[in-house]
Amino acid sequence: MKVTQAYRFALNPSSAQERALRSHTGAARFAWNWGLARCKERYAAESKWYGAAELHRLWNAEKKADPALAWWAENSTCAYQEAFRNLDRALADFIKSRKGQRKGRRLGFPRFKKRGKCRDSFRFSTGVMRCAGTTVTLPRLGTVRTYESTRKLARRLEAGTARILSATVSRTAQRWFVSFTVEVDRAVPVRHARPGSVIGIDLGIKTLLAGADSDGNVVTVDGPKPLRARLRKMRRASRAHARKQPGSANRRKSAARLARLHASVASVRADALHQATTDLARRYETVVCEDLNVAGMTRNRRLARAVADQGFGTARRMLSYKCARNGGRLVLADRWFPSSKTCSGCGAVKTKLPLSERVFTCEACGLVLDRDVNAAINLRVLAASGAESPNAWGGCVRPGRAGRRPLNQEPGTALAGKTGTAAR
Numbered sequence: 499m500k501v502t503q504a505y506r507f508a509l510n511p512s513s514a515q516e517r518a519l520r521s522h523t524g525a526a527r528f529a530w531n532w533g534l535a536r537c538k539e540r541y542a543a544e545s546k547w548y549g550a551a552e553l554h555r556l557w558n559a560e561k562k563a564d565p566a567l568a569w570w571a572e573n574s575t576c577a578y579q580e581a582f583r584n585l586d587r588a589l590a591d592f593i594k595s596r597k598g599q600r601k602g603r604r605l606g607f608p609r610f611k612k613r614g615k616c617r618d619s620f621r622f623s624t625g626v627m628r629c630a631g632t633t634v635t636l637p638r639l640g641t642v643r644t645y646e647s648t649r650k651l652a653r654r655l656e657a658g659t660a661r662i663l664s665a666t667v668s669r670t671a672q673r674w675f676v677s678f679t680v681e682v683d684r685a686v687p688v689r690h691a692r693p694g695s696v697i698g699i700d701l702g703i704k705t706l707l708a709g710a711d712s713d714g715n716v717v718t719v720d721g722p723k724p725l726r727a728r729l730r731k732m733r734r735a736s737r738a739h740a741r742k743q744p745g746s747a748n749r750r751k752s753a754a755r756l757a758r759l760h761a762s763v764a765s766v767r768a769d770a771l772h773q774a775t776t777d778l779a780r781r782y783e784t785v786v787c788e789d790l791n792v793a794g795m796t797r798n799r800r801l802a803r804a805v806a807d808q809g810f811g812t813a814r815r816m817l818s819y820k821c822a823r824n825g826g827r828l829v830l831a832d833r834w835f836p837s838s839k840t841c842s843g844c845g846a847v848k849t850k851l852p853l854s855e856r857v858f859t860c861e862a863c864g865l866v867l868d869r870d871v872n873a874a875i876n877l878r879v880l881a882a883s884g885a886e887s888p889n890a891w892g893g894c895v896r897p898g899r900a901g902r903r904p905l906n907q908e909p910g911t912a913l914a915g916k917t918g919t920a921a922r
């Protein structure tokens with residue numbers, strides 16, 4: 499199975515290389531702004547804008563004509579070309595979003611990028627891109643050291659089971675990263691190593707996730723709660739930052755400190771999620787979880803921190819591709835399935851269950867169970883019933899909203915109730 503995946507490495511550039519990296523991000527930013535200005539001009543006159551190829555042609559003519567742009571040659575042409583492609587896509591996405599053809603929140607019109615206020619990145623799509631040991635080789639920049647070993651990708655490249663499509667270089671809190679987009683030829687098992695194994699998981703507020711599997715085991719993974727644990731530290735750092743004189747050297751330093759704190763939290767969180775999801779995908783053929791409306795949840799301010807902290811969306815995305823690569827699948831229960839409010843013992847459904855109630859107590863049969871574990875059991879049962887009768891739960895759990903389906907499905911996912919027919 500050919501899949502596209504990313505390999506990301508933290509870079510340890512020399513000072514000359516770091517200058518080149520900064521120069522390239524500057525070039526990409528300049529090209530974006532230059533292209534956006536051209537598009538706006540044309541739109542005012544002709545009600546249409548330029549495509550990436552047209553912009554590139556215009557740029558090639560202008561960079562030679564204008565002596566003030568003579569610096570262009572210091573950077574790879576890829577930096578400019580890919581910036582035009584990004585702009586092209588941003589404009590297309592804006593139109594799609596406005597017409598309602600695009601998932602997620604509505605996108606605004608692309609804006610000009612400002613140094614220090616935008617994400618620093620650029621992309622190579624052609625030229626020499628390879629890796630070996632603790633180095634990567636990129637066009638123009640040459641061989642750059644990395645902090646970790648690149649052997650996983652290097653081995654695949656050597657064996658011919660991977661092909662680098664592009665390399666994106668970006669900066670997060672003073673650290674540079676390269677992310678290779680790689681086409682990988684993966685050997686995917688026809689059937690999962692443990693056929694028939696099912697686990698229902700509930701991405702929790704209190705725990706990272708709670709699961710209940712078909713053998714009756716309860717699996718709970720406590721999240722490191724990195725954000726909450728460091729919140730005080732971060733709050734202090736941001737208060738200190740706010741007191742600094744705008745435009746001062748101290749303000750710049752405190753901003754960098756704050757950014758480093760955020761970046762470290764994000765990487766701790768990603769690591770915990772990677773470990774938990776890799777483990778689940780290896781151990782269970784079918785993983786069932788709720789199709790949470792993450793964008794909607796993060797708008798609820800009380801829940802927002804906990805949800806963002808645990809990275810619901812990230813966990814779901816990781817499970818989706820990791821299940822697929824192990825020969826299993828991820829089943830998404832409909833958003834309106836009352837997994838938390840249903841008793842896993844007798845099936846009685848509560849009308850209300852505040853989030854503060856961490857223990858599920860059934861008035862009908864007297865069952866007392868951890869809230870997240872109860873939900874996980876319900877999700878597992880849902881998957882099992884869906885496999886037997888394709889339309890189980892169909893009408894009753896989605897009053898008035900029956901037939902709603904996600905617009906786009908990630909590979910390896912199926913919607914509960916359709917599990918009998920969905921192919922991997």
Ligand SMILES: [Zn+2]
Pocket residue numbers: 841842843844845846860861862863864865
């Ligand atoms: Zn009950």
